[in-house]
Amino acid sequence: MAKRGEKTRQKILDSAEKLFAKRGYHGVTIRQITEDAKVDTALANYHFGSKRNLFDAVLLRRAEELNKVRLEKLEEIEAAAENGVASLEDIIDAFSHPLLDRSERGGPGWKSYFALIAQINNSPEWGGKLMTEYFDPLVRRFIAALKRALPEAREEDIYWSYHFFSGALVLTYAETGRIDNLSDGKVHSSDLDAVQLRMPPFIAAGFRRLCETGGAKN
Amino acid sequence: MAKRGEKTRQKILDSAEKLFAKRGYHGVTIRQITEDAKVDTALANYHFGSKRNLFDAVLLRRAEELNKVRLEKLEEIEAAAENGVASLEDIIDAFSHPLLDRSERGGPGWKSYFALIAQINNSPEWGGKLMTEYFDPLVRRFIAALKRALPEAREEDIYWSYHFFSGALVLTYAETGRIDNLSDGKVHSSDLDAVQLRMPPFIAAGFRRLCETGGAKN
């Protein structure tokens, strides 16, 4: 049974997740993490080997569940479609709903996790490499579904459309509060239910405009 | 004449911009910056007071030009429209083109600057506060134009649509190379001309779907 130090491990992971999300990898020290977790400083290195390994462990912990549930959702809607080809709106929802739902209702750990992913995603230091490492297979599976939903589309238009979609989604779960300021409180970045309502139609319309009607030329 | 130390100041700003863009505020040291700029370590503090002030100076240097040219472009297209109401596509282009154009053709300094903005934008540490500080007045002006272009829209739909637009744009000039990986080289994140062609139709279609046709309910 590998359970003696498991509680400590999880406490360190929780604190690391929270603090990395707030200030980024370089903005947080091992001492801050272990102090927040109320464990000895040396335990972070004992359990994870190095600060960098701890960072990877934080990312990996929730990535697996996330990839699993998103894939299941995609397969589900494809199975429900009579011809096996899911609708654009359903694909977009299957891609984004598991994320927004966990950020909204999964507890503070999930919220921190997504805030961290949002930072990593837009940084040249981690963006290309880490995101590819953790999420590439799943994204490729979704892009295949998108291609089937838009059989006439040119490949580049699919990729750019996905890119726009991805940017909109990532900024959403970054939850920086910027839109709260801009709208003078009329809209709240934490209202992810409002996003779940609006993202599929918005993004699907963009996809169709770009991928169905000859795209950029019109 | 305030020019004796100006060359040094600019060299420090250039190196700071480059390195902050690569590794973020906390991931860069004053020593790395001054070494890259080939000036003495103490000069960063002499000219800028503190590391944090240097960071702000980097952000401010190009923000002013950026806000100026984007506002001019918006006023230009509004003046050209017969009723003073610019088209959705034109507004979107006026908002994004000055950024993408400078990132593509403005030299490495501009490219670094946008990469830095992309990181800041998605981080809770800086995102809400700094972006608001440097870009709020301009964005509010654009949102006013969007409201005129979509007179029947509900305000929340405008804000959320702008939010999606903003996320797509920011990820674009982050240029993390992720889409290069995903597309196996069929699409390049550095090909901002391809984005300029596709972003206005994609985003405009999303706006219309959300803001014209009753939005989320359909």
Added chain:
DNA sequence: AATGAAATTCAATGAACGTTGAAATAAGTT
């Protein structure tokens, strides 16, 4: 050439960094 302010160099500050090895403690196995 002399003056004085601005700019630069140099050396050093105390604080904080990630990491480590040895000692102490806790828990599972015999």
Added chain:
DNA sequence: AACTTATTTCAACGTTCATTGAATTTCATT
């Protein structure tokens, strides 16, 4: 209860951090 291994504690390692004060150099103006 004795033994063994995993975990935790404690103190310290050497390095690097942002910042600073004093000395030196540079340069425009006399």
